[in-house]
Amino acid sequence: MPKSRRSVSRGPNGWVVLWRLASQYRWRMVLLGVVSFGGAMLEAGFLVVVTATVLALAAGRETIGPILGVSMPVTVALVLSGLSVAARLGLSLATVTISTTLGAFVRTEQRRRLAHAYLRSSWSVQQAEAAGGLQELLTSFVGRINTAMNALTQAITASLSLVAFMAAGVAVDPVATVVVLAALGILGAVLTPIRTLVRKQAAISAQADLALANTVAELSALGQEMQTFGVERQFERQVDLVIDRATQTLRRLLSLHGSLSPLYTFLAYAAVVGGVSALRVFGVSSLAATGSLMLLMLRSLTYGQQLMAVSGTLASSFPSLERVDETVAHYASNAAPRGEATPLSATPIQLDGVSYAYSNDRPALQGLDFSIEEGETIGVIGPSGAGKSTLAQLLLGLREPTVGAVRVHGVDLRHVDRRWFTSQVAFVPQDPLLITGTAAENIRFFREGIDQDELVRACREANVLDDVAGLPHGFDTHLGERGTQLSGGQRQRLSIARALVGKPSVLILDEPTSALDGKSEALIRDTLAQSHGLVTTIIIAHRMSTLDLCDRILVLEHGGATAMGTPGELLATSAFYREALSIAGGA
């Protein structure tokens, strides 16, 4: 049974996810720390020296200091200041390079992680993924992970700078520095409730973005229906609703996030007043020290403000981080089966007490017990919703039976090597989809080693060769986005060619001729008749004419096999078959 999204336990929180991410790039983070700390120390030294120089000049002295016991001529101090700002520039640029490289790594890595996990997940999970959802996760959500990573590197830079400034401050005047430090800590703590609100609002906003992406993806696929049913206005209203919701949630998020910095600044300046009052109470040793300290503290406040902004950014990106992590875990825990067994042959295919339920209520298939022998052609008929397509997906190993097993030459399909199995089996789905590419690319479908002759053979067998030859560039003609330049019947025949080109030993067709005219259908029937006995074929069919080819027919009704036998036997055993035949005018 596929696990539902809801059953996924809540993943680890944003900090844990971010820490896991960051620890992959441990050495770069350390380098970043060292470089930013060095830069900040240079800046702090610069501020101290410059203040002392200005004060020395104002007092008409040619020597500055002593600062921390060191005195030096003004010219030396000026040269040193100039060198330190130049070096500071170099280190700042290095910080930017390291952090942007880190961001790029993280973005690529996360996109790959998510895309690969999705591609390796089982069909039932892939199929349940809402349209547009994965796209949104891969783009905006991963974008926010990148933002979080940048915020983290900025946080490292700002914290280490703060440490460097505080260290310089302690050297100049320990008491005042400690007071300011305590004030900064309190400021950070005071704003915690707002950060929590930011995080909550960010989760709501991310959810609204996903809803918008899903709605847009769904509506954009329904253009034809929208126009023919004249429901453009209703579509507009629905789009407006999700857009409004996404905008509103984002607006709330941004205004909360935006309020953090001004609030912090207000509180920080209040703390400066406190710091100055402390100087008044405890006194200061020298004018130079006071001046330097003021500069250091003001600059520290800037870093503090940066830290505050960064913590807001982290809070707003955490829900995205958590969601991506959770989704990857969901895909990974529902990975497609990866058996290793290679049976001697892809037949016989045996169903052993097979049942399948999509959800916990009524099963879509139940109690199926039959075997398909090598070279047989089996027809599957039954009313709409009887479970025919579901049966095809079980035979293809796309879904695992909830009860029982599908066995291939005696081996449970769950244990069969997928690569081997997919080389043996081909499928024509009920709604074939083409890729954006040429006719040849669509028939090859990423499989290697299929030459031109094989393309031509497959197209001839699928009765689509004339159509392909008639295209402006033949096999190399671009078929438009997802093959939109072809008719429904042409798309269906092309997908039959796609199935036949791999020379499968088992061919499963889900209503392969539903979009074809009588003549095309007859030609496909001829093809299938030619391979009769050579390829084991399972055809789900509505048209009774297609069933002429079949050695045996399975009648599926309400998920159960109500009859199975030769057409002659079914006349006696299946009311559904008799009725279908009489509607088709056959008996």
Ligand SMILES: Nc1ncnc2c1ncn2[C@@H]1O[C@H](COP(=O)(O)OP(=O)(O)OP(=O)(O)O)[C@@H](O)[C@H]1O
């Ligand atoms: N992805 C799904 N999730 C939940 N239920 C599903 C899903 N796909 C099919 N079902 C349900 O399972 C049952 C069998 O569906 P299935 O598509 O196998 O029928 P079918 O015989 O192929 O019908 P049709 O002839 O209309 O193609 C139906 O009741 C359907 O509602």
Ligand SMILES: [Mg+2]
């Ligand atoms: Mg179907």
